[in-house]
Amino acid sequence: MAVHKILLVDDSKTELHVLSELLLKHGYAVRTAESGEEALKRLAEEKPDLVLMDVVMPGQNGFQLTRAITRDPRFAGLPVILCTSKNQETDRVWGMRQGARDYVVKPVQAQELIAKIKNFD
Numbered sequence: 001m002a003v004h005k006i007l008l009v010d011d012s013k014t015e016l017h018v019l020s021e022l023l024l025k026h027g028y029a030v031r032t033a034e035s036g037e038e039a040l041k042r043l044a045e046e047k048p049d050l051v052l053m054d055v056v057m058p059g060q061n062g063f064q065l066t067r068a069i070t071r072d073p074r075f076a077g078l079p080v081i082l083c084t085s086k087n088q089e090t091d092r093v094w095g096m097r098q099g100a101r102d103y104v105v106k107p108v109q110a111q112e113l114i115a116k117i118k119n120f121d
Contacts (some may be wrong), residue, residue: 002121003049005029008052008085009039019052019083019108026114036060040068042077045051050120052113053085055095063098070099079120083108 006028010016013034020030033039036059039051051069055062066080075090079101084091087105094105102116 002046003028003117005031005046005048005050006117007033007039007042007048007051008053009036009057009062010034010107011035011052011057012054015054015106019113022108022110022113023052023117028117034045036062036065036068039065043069047075047078049078050117051078051080052117055082055086055091063095066095066100067098081113081116083113 006023008016008019008030011034016032020032023030031042033042035057053062053065062082069075069078069080080099081102081104082095082100083104083106085106092103104113104116
């Protein structure tokens with residue numbers, strides 16, 4: 001399944017702007033959410049092809065939200081890439097155990113992120 005629509009979840013307006021610009025420049029349609037609750041609302045409105053999500057957010061964090069998404073039958077097979085400043089190996093392993101399909105550390109290297117997204121095409 002080719003990736004066209006991406007849901008970008010991050011509580012930082014700066015990160016949302018920078019990552020949205022990068023994704024749009026590479027031809028992806030982007031919707032954004034600034035919290036786990038908003039992300040779940042966006043998912044219910046329209047299922048994206050991929051979720052790119054921060055870990056550290058108020059309320060429901062990215063690990064919890066990844067677990068909720070990947071265990072929900074409505075979103076079976078929906079890939080989640082965690083995009084976070086948490087750069088410890090234990091964080092990466094924990095994120096993958098929650099159901100994330102990949103893990104990117106901020107600051108994001110544009111080519112690395114685009115290559116990881118293209119892996120799902």
